[in-house]
Amino acid sequence: MVHEAYRRLRRQAEEKLAARQKRPLIMVGTATCGRAAGALNVLAAVKEEVARNGIDAAIAEVGCLGHCYAEPLVIIRHPGFPSLCYGWVDEDKARRLVVDFLQHGDPCFDFALAALEPNDLFPTFAEYPRGVYEKRIILALCGLIDPEDIDQYLVHDGYAALAQALTMAPERVVAEIKEAGLRGRGGAGFPTGIKWEVCRRAPGQAKYVIGNADEGDPGAFMDRALLESDPHQVLEGLAIAAYAVGARQGYVYVRAEYPLAVARLQKAISQARARGLLGQSVLGSNFSFELEIFQGSGAFVCGEETALIASMEGRPGIPEPRPPYPAEYGLHGQPTLINNVKTLAYVPHILRHGAAWFRRIGTPGSPGTAVFALAGKVAQTGLVEVPMGTTLRDLIFGAGNGIKEDKKFKAVQIGGPSGGCLPDTALDLPIDFDSLQEAGAMMGSGGLVVLDEDDCMVEVARYFLEFTQKESCGKCTFCRLGTKHLLDRLTAITRGKGKDGDLEFLQELAEDVREGSLCGLGKTAPNPVLTTLRYFYHEYEAHVREGRCPALACKDLIAYYIVPEKCSKLCNVCLGSCPAEAVQTRPDLLKVIVQEKCVKCNSCLVACPPQYRAVVKLSPPQDGT
Numbered sequence: 001m002v003h004e005a006y007r008r009l010r011r012q013a014e015e016k017l018a019a020r021q022k023r024p025l026i027m028v029g030t031a032t033c034g035r036a037a038g039a040l041n042v043l044a045a046v047k048e049e050v051a052r053n054g055i056d057a058a059i060a061e062v063g064c065l066g067h068c069y070a071e072p073l074v075i076i077r078h079p080g081f082p083s084l085c086y087g088w089v090d091e092d093k094a095r096r097l098v099v100d101f102l103q104h105g106d107p108c109f110d111f112a113l114a115a116l117e118p119n120d121l122f123p124t125f126a127e128y129p130r131g132v133y134e135k136r137i138i139l140a141l142c143g144l145i146d147p148e149d150i151d152q153y154l155v156h157d158g159y160a161a162l163a164q165a166l167t168m169a170p171e172r173v174v175a176e177i178k179e180a181g182l183r184g185r186g187g188a189g190f191p192t193g194i195k196w197e198v199c200r201r202a203p204g205q206a207k208y209v210i211g212n213a214d215e216g217d218p219g220a221f222m223d224r225a226l227l228e229s230d231p232h233q234v235l236e237g238l239a240i241a242a243y244a245v246g247a248r249q250g251y252v253y254v255r256a257e258y259p260l261a262v263a264r265l266q267k268a269i270s271q272a273r274a275r276g277l278l279g280q281s282v283l284g285s286n287f288s289f290e291l292e293i294f295q296g297s298g299a300f301v302c303g304e305e306t307a308l309i310a311s312m313e314g315r316p317g318i319p320e321p322r323p324p325y326p327a328e329y330g331l332h333g334q335p336t337l338i339n340n341v342k343t344l345a346y347v348p349h350i351l352r353h354g355a356a357w358f359r360r361i362g363t364p365g366s367p368g369t370a371v372f373a374l375a376g377k378v379a380q381t382g383l384v385e386v387p388m389g390t391t392l393r394d395l396i397f398g399a400g401n402g403i404k405e406d407k408k409f410k411a412v413q414i415g416g417p418s419g420g421c422l423p424d425t426a427l428d429l430p431i432d433f434d435s436l437q438e439a440g441a442m443m444g445s446g447g448l449v450v451l452d453e454d455d456c457m458v459e460v461a462r463y464f465l466e467f468t469q470k471e472s473c474g475k476c477t478f479c480r481l482g483t484k485h486l487l488d489r490l491t492a493i494t495r496g497k498g499k500d501g502d503l504e505f506l507q508e509l510a511e512d513v514r515e516g517s518l519c520g521l522g523k524t525a526p527n528p529v530l531t532t533l534r535y536f537y538h539e540y541e542a543h544v545r546e547g548r549c550p551a552l553a554c555k556d557l558i559a560y561y562i563v564p565e566k567c568s569k570l571c572n573v574c575l576g577s578c579p580a581e582a583v584q585t586r587p588d589l590l591k592v593i594v595q596e597k598c599v600k601c602n603s604c605l606v607a608c609p610p611q612y613r614a615v616v617k618l619s620p621p622q623d624g625t
Contacts (some may be wrong), residue, residue, distance in 0.1 A: 005283040006163035009275055009585025013151035019490035022079065024057040024102050026050070028533040029073040031064035032260055033221070033382075036089065037071035045091040046074070049098040057102055060091040063229020068382035069131075070113055073143070076101055082121055087504045088112035093301045111265055116144070130384065137369050138345040139385045142229035147264050150271040153232040159277055161348035165240045166285045173244040174200055177347065179355035181367040186212055186303070186340030187415070187444045188368070189433035195337065197246040199327040202335035207247040209337045210218065210331070211238050213254040213261070214308060216300040217416030218467060219375035220447030223341050225383055226371075227254065229263035231268035235291065236346030240351065245337050245446065249290050252341070253308055256295040265293055300417075300471035304519045305330075305338045307473065318473045319519035324574065340445065342371060362388030366432035374400045376449040386431070393427040396450055407452040411536070415444030417464040418524030421457060440531045442524065456553035457536040458543055461528040468525040468540075479522030482513035486529060495556040498544035506540075507533055518594065548619040555600045558619045562591050562604075566614035574615060578606035 008210050028034070028043045043061065065073055070087030074094060077083045083109055086097060100465060102107040105119070115122040125131045126228060133294050145152040153159070178193025199207065211234055215223040227234065238250050247264040260546055267289055272278045280288045293314055302308045302317040305326045311317040312331060330336025346368060350358050362368045366388040378400040386395060392412060398401070403409050411421045412435050414431075419439030422429065429435055433443050451460060469483040486509055489502055510526035510533075518521045542550050562574070562583075571587035577583075582597035583604055591614075593604065608615040 001168045002163050002283045002284055002285050005276065009159070009277075010154055013154035016151050017155055020058055024055070024079065024256055025077040026057055026059045026098070026102075027062045027075040027077075027144075027146075028059070029063065029065055029071065029075075030061040031143075031225055032258075033064055033225070034071045034073060035067040035260075035593045036234065039072040042072045042074065042094045045094040046098060050102075051096045051104060053099060055098065055102050055600075057098075060146045062145060063142050063147050064225040064383060066139060066225075066385075067113070067380070068384035071115070075116065075144075078102060078107075082119035083116040084113045084122065085108075085113045085116060085125070095435065118189070121471060122492060129401060130380065132382060133370055133386050133390060133394050135387050136385045136449070137361075138226065138230075138233060138342060138351055139371060139383060141233070142225065142383075145230065147229055147231055148267050148271075150268065153230070157352060158232055159236050159272075159348075160237050161351035162243075162277065162570035163283055164351055166283060166287055170200065170244050170246065170585055172352070173240065176351060176355050176422045177244070180350045180358040181355075182343065182346055182350065182358065182432060183366060183368075184340060185342035185346075187442065189443055192339060192343055194267075195327055196241065196244055198325070198338040198515070199335050202328045204334040206249065206332075206334045207241045207615065208246055208334060208336040209238055209245065209247045209248070209250040209330045210308070210312075210336060210340045211252040211259070211344050212305075212308060212338055213252060213260075213341045214296050214303040215255060215445060215472070216298070216303060217445060217447040219449045220373050220416060220445055222371045222373050222383060223254075224258050224261050224444045225373075226341060227265050228253075228260070228346060231265045232272065233259075233345045233348060234265075234341045235268055235278070236273055236331065237339075237341075237347035239282065239289050240347050241337055241339065241344060243287050245335070247293075247337065248288055251292050251294045251312070252293050253302075253312065255298055255507075255573055257298055257405065261292060262295060269293070299473075300468075301473045301519070301521050304521060308338065308518070314601070316473070318475050321518060330488050342446070348458050348466065360511070363430065363432050365434050370431060370443065370446060372446045372448045374448055374450065376413075377404050377452040377455070378402070378450040379404050388432045389430045391428050391568065393449070395431065396427070400450070402454050403450065406481065407454065410453050410455055411451045411457060411460075413449040413451065413460065413464065413528070414447070415524075415527070416447040417467045418442070418521065418527055419444045420527045421451070421460060421535065422531065423535040425535075433466055438525065439536060442527065454551055454553065455602055456494070456549050457532045457539050458490065458549075459494050459553055461532040461550075462494055464528040465490060465525065468521060472521065472525070476517045476519075476522050478513045478516030479518075479525065482509055482516070483522075484527050485509060486513065486536040490529070493540070493543045494549075494554045496543070496554070498540075500544070502544055503537070503540050504531065550619075552617050552619050554582040554619075558600065558617055559595060560593050560598055560600065560602075560604060561616055561618060563594055563614050563616055564590050566612050567591055568612050568614070571609060571612065572602040574608065577603040579603065 035104040182192040183189040306320040317503040380401040
């Protein structure tokens with residue numbers, strides 16, 4: 001009965017989409033990354049040009065393809081041609097694509113980024129360096145389907161795993177996830193199957209499942225992109241989890257700062273309920289499951305399970321001691337299963353392909369793939385999904401295409417603000433939960449910020465510690481006061497006020513904060529300090545003992561000067577670029593920077609013509625002009 005109900009839904013979806021395949025299709029990526037780059041203007045231009053020329057073409061909004069560095073992205077499927085993806089599309093380019101390709105049959109290969117399927121005309125994404133390293137599982141449909149059209153998910157085997165699960169004993173579903181070795185992708189890496197098993201066996205009048213999308217790491221956007229691009233995948237995983245543990249009510253806890261994700265998720269829930277995939281008697285079975293969205297208020301600490309539950313119950317989002325764990329005593333005192341939305345997205349794939357299939361990907365201790373948000377100084381920012389065990393070198397220099405402007409790689413901050421900073425000697429480190437922990441970092445939820453030669457590691461540690469210090473709930477003395485003292489000392493060092501004993505103080509206090517804090521935020525907040533002290537101790541020494549910043553990044557330890565021998569008397573760009581009127585003209589027409597007025601904004605250095613390079617940045621500051 002369940003399989004017949006699913007096959008009927010699948011046939012209906014295929015019939016609806018079959019008629020569309022004969023028409024050209026223009027897909028515009030309108031996830032948050034695309035919108036930030038101007039995708040909505042591109043979409044409006046496409047619609048206007050199609051209407052103006054009377055072209056019979058379908059237009060759809062899709063999510064994030066992962067190639068955020070090339071946004072706005074437009075994909076055109078034109079019968080008789082390979083499906084082509086175009087990058088860096090502006091309004092003028094969009095209009096030309098509509099006219100030249102759809103009206104005149106010119107694919108405009110000079111604008112194309114890649115083809116989506118093998119062909120004899122243009123290379124595919126699989127032939128790019130990124131494609132060599134990627135293995136897309138939960139990102140496979142992102143950017144390729146309309147996230148607001150459930151039919152497009154159904155024709156790609158969507159909800160087939162749910163139908164399969166409903167014909168299995170719940171215990172067997174739990175066993176399959178356990179055998180797959182899936183570990184939590186929210187950061188902790190706890191075995192998912194074991195958590196499900198504990199919740200399944202826990203006694204309670206009611207049980208709950210929660211999809212945790214409270215993503216707050218600076219530079220991280222994996223959960224957001226997943227919900228904006230393929231929300232049904234998460235809903236299917238949640239429904240399977242609920243069936244496996246015996247829950248009838250579920251929630252998706254998502255940040256209120258993600259309005260597009262919330263809107264698309266809400267529409268997906270409504271569509272799934274209308275098709276009988278949520279609500280009473282799912283697919284005609286005895287299983288009923290209701291799902292709601294809970295919008296978090298943006299507190300980073302609410303990513304921790306007990307703090308998340310507290311906020312849902314209307315209490316301050318403050319972590320509680322464990323045990324008892326939420327799987328035994330959670331929301332409203334009932335057993336509650338909480339998984340990150342990426343973890344849940346893997347569940348349908350594991351059921352469809354089997355635990356053994358998942359085990360063959362990645363490493364023995366960390367099976368499967370990992371999704372990373374490449375940010376910072378990497379050349380090709382965006383989302384990348386690679387097998388566990390891929391090295392940092394392959395991820396950054398292969399999938400990410402190296403460092404911007406050919407600058408020298410310095411470090412990578414992995415695991416979010418509570419992660420660690422790893423140097424170039426760690427580039428061949430395999431990325432998995434255990435290897436990163438041994439190196440002093442952590443997998444985290446998948447944030448990865450690449451740093452180059454211009455970044456000061458002391459300032460980087462200070463920046464991330466400032467974030468976690470502000471986000472501390474204040475419950476633990478070590479976290480509340482310890483992070484504040486660490487931040488104050490780091491701030492003093494970056495301002496040239498470091499003194500003997502500071503480095504020993506930082507090391508000792510960071511270790512105390514790690515050991516004395518209750519939740520994961522406090523225990524991992526010192527990681528940026530500990531790893532930068534471990535791998536970049538020489539930079540701390542330079543700040544404290546030499547009064548200089550080797551990266552020339554800390555404002556209080558640098559100064560700007562104009563080299564008279566290189567300065568052109570007739571060039572006034574530095575004069576015009578200075579917002580503080582610190583650049584002045586000498587009687588001999590050469591320029592000079594008045595140090596008392598200089599705000600160290602870097603404008604003069606950027607403006608100085610390459611052929612002169614008369615402006616220099618020095619550390620420590622030197623007397624005179």
